[in-house]
Amino acid sequence: MIKSKRALLAALAATPLLGVVPAKAGGYEGDYSQKVVYHINDSENAMAALRNVRNHLDADPKSKIVVVTHGKGIDFLLEGAEDKNKNPYQVTVQTLKERGVEFKVCNNTLVARKIDKSKVIPEADIVPSGVAEIGLLQAKYGFVYLKP
DSSP states (O other): OOOSHHHHHHHHHHSOOTTOOOOOSSSOOSOOSEEEEEEEEEGGGHHHHHHHHHHHHHHOTTEEEEEEEEEETTGGGBTTOBOTTSOBHHHHHHHHHHTTOEEEEEHHHHHHTTOOGGGBOTTEEEESOHHHHHHHHHHTTOOEEEOO
């Protein structure tokens, strides 16, 4: 039995709160039913991944979705990128952006591949590291990881 308020508070502080995610900074504290990060590291899978994101939002419009890209996965977020049928990716990206989806491009990839930042479409944001961004979204902001 706990004999004092101080002991009770210490016991509560030491108790893990599984499944409890504290309030977040950075715009991820909204009333979302789900927070999901989609990881794309190969643009060969980009159109299928974008369909997954669209289907995800159709099934659950209150989801917060962030698409994080690195390596060859950034290619569909570069100016003029087209799928194998010559359809521009930017149109689909714009539509998803209007639905609240965020797109992130790895700066390490841009530097390693010598791609100027100006080649990234305006719908996407550049982050220092794609893999670090995925880790941050999971660890700090409680996002679920999906790899299409």
